[in-house]
Amino acid sequence: MIRIGTSGWRYPEWRDGFYHDVPQKRWLGHLAGHVGTIEVNGSFYRLQPPSNYQKWAAETPDDFLFAVKGSRLVTHHKRLRHVEEALKTFTSSLALGAKQGPILWQLPSTLRFDPATLQDFLTLLPPGRHAVEPRHESFRTDAYFSLLHAHNVAHVVSDAPTFPCIEAVTADFAYVRLHGHDELYISSYSDEQLDEWARKIDDWDRDTFVYFDNTMHGAAPYNALSLMERTTSPARR
Template sequence: MSGQVYIGTSGWNYDSWRDDFYHGIPRKNWLRFCAEHFNSIEVNASFYRLQSKETFRRWHDATPADFRFAIKGNRFLTHNKKLADPLPAIRLERDHARGLGEKLAAVIWQLPRPFRKNMERLQLFARALESWPRARHAIEFRHDSWFDDEVAACLRTHHIAVCQSDAADWPLWDAVTTDMVYVRLHGHAVTYASAYGTRELGQWAKRIHRWLKQGRNVHVYFDNDALGAAPRNAQALAALAGCN
């Protein structure tokens, strides 16, 4: 049994892409253009500002029927509250994201780099995510105190994926805890800026093929957007993975 792979970028509304990737296309059509080149995209803006249901519905209507979104959980819960009292924030985000309908595939929750392992908070958060069963969830840990068997067991119990997060400024945890694998590629040499070369992309393509053969769904999003590498890298990986 083979899984499904989704490859795209983390966000699409970047001025630095205007003259290269978008080559003169009006900003209002940028999402539609991305949806012609990728089968999924990660919404990065939702981390900074809670998006309205109407905005999500507009994005839903601007993309093909088989296109999928991943959204980034708002930083109020992950960074301000550090997962404390999670249920109200999760319910609010869930209700807004209903505007994406069936096109919402996953939610990525990024923890702050200084936030060390706290099992009480993680277990509370994991249980609260059960109130949002229609979306799959992944957590991006940026401190290696989380990288252990106890955390992995908690995630397996609650069907939450580890986000394999590649960057120059924090370590990557390559644990696989569910039938979904979630990968964020921020730039291996220079976080948010450096491009991935053919050899690196080939290594990720091999991992994708292995996960797919195991029946897992795979999400990969490029966040090395600062100098415009993300869309080109996403296109190249999609070709290597055989999904374009």
């Protein structure tokens, strides 16, 4: 199962391009009709009510999956420490049912790898698929990979010019975030770059979730569709 989509869907910059002539209230359904997954970003900034997740699930195809970005209260404010209550509050708000995909835990760029802290955090995670996106070079170590492998948590392979791209597959699924290779959140991926990512995905030979986060100039949905054409078994064409 290879699912490719975008990080979020509410972008005014897409109005005259991908969403041309599509009313804003139909943006999610329009995008979900073309890709197999979308990453929910608003959940990072504030706790979403269960009714929001139920509404989004109702607007998407039966075989669709959402990834959900974990709360910044857990990752950025508490920095993975003493997060029992915050984790419980966040996960209990999710109401996607069968459309629930992985939960993404994006770490702040100032957070260094600490084995004990990460071990405690991973132990607290509820059942389901989870992925960790570190943004500090200190995570480029076998000790980090081993911890994720032991808990079947995916390391997020990120492509960006401003934080390290650490390529490792640590779980029975892979998770990729493509933020823009040359300009963060902006630059489009070339045919050659998309070919290379398609090759990597095929070589991993496991369930894979890919999200284009180069959203600011509207490249993300088009890059997602192009990569879908290149992979051997995309979930949706």
